[in-house]
Amino acid sequence: MTYAKSTSDIDLIIGANIHRIRVLAGVSRRGLGKAVGLSFSQIKKCEDGQWRISASSIVAVAKALDCSIDQFWQGIDPGEAIVVSPAQSDAIAVAQNFDRIPSRAQREAIAELIETLAAEGGSLRSAAE
Numbered sequence: 001m002t003y004a005k006s007t008s009d010i011d012l013i014i015g016a017n018i019h020r021i022r023v024l025a026g027v028s029r030r031g032l033g034k035a036v037g038l039s040f041s042q043i044k045k046c047e048d049g050q051w052r053i054s055a056s057s058i059v060a061v062a063k064a065l066d067c068s069i070d071q072f073w074q075g076i077d078p079g080e081a082i083v084v085s086p087a088q089s090d091a092i093a094v095a096q097n098f099d100r101i102p103s104r105a106q107r108e109a110i111a112e113l114i115e116t117l118a119a120e121g122g123s124l125r126s127a128a129e
Contacts, residue, residue, distance in 0.1 A: 012049035013075045018061060019047040021072075023092050025065050035064035 022032055029043040036057060038046075045051040053061070062069045094114075101107050 007049050007052055010076055011052050014053060014058075014072050015047045015049040017072045017074055018043075018053070020092060021065050021067050022047075024095055025067075026096075027065060032061065032064055036060040 022029070027035075029047070030040045032038075033040050033043045037060070038057065042051065046053045046057075058069060058072060062072070098107060098110070101110070
């Protein structure tokens with residue numbers, strides 16, 4: 001990982017993706033740092049978009065988190081405006097707990113509810129409509 005005086009929106013997106021993947025994998029910043037030879041604070045600065053991560057460190061992080069390198073580029077589309085959105089802790093919590101629900105029918109109902117809410121802009125229509 002190399003220090004950069006300034007970072008870009010792309011660095012913020014990559015850092016947010018590393019954070020999201022790390023949390024979903026249940027790995028601490030300290031644990032990831034130990035696995036890839038970086039300190040807790042270096043991992044934090046990378047996830048916060050304050051530090052640029054080197055190509056070799058990205059490969060090491062992908063190996064440590066058992067994920068594809070492509071997952072770090074999610075949200076970066078060449079030729080389109082880059083939208084930086086912080087990792088949503090609520091979304092991460094839902095993802096972490098979703099697979100712990102033993103009932104397949106309940107998981108399907110929750111997935112359908114989330115899809116319906118997203119399609120309707122977050123509001124449920126009353127049964128009378």
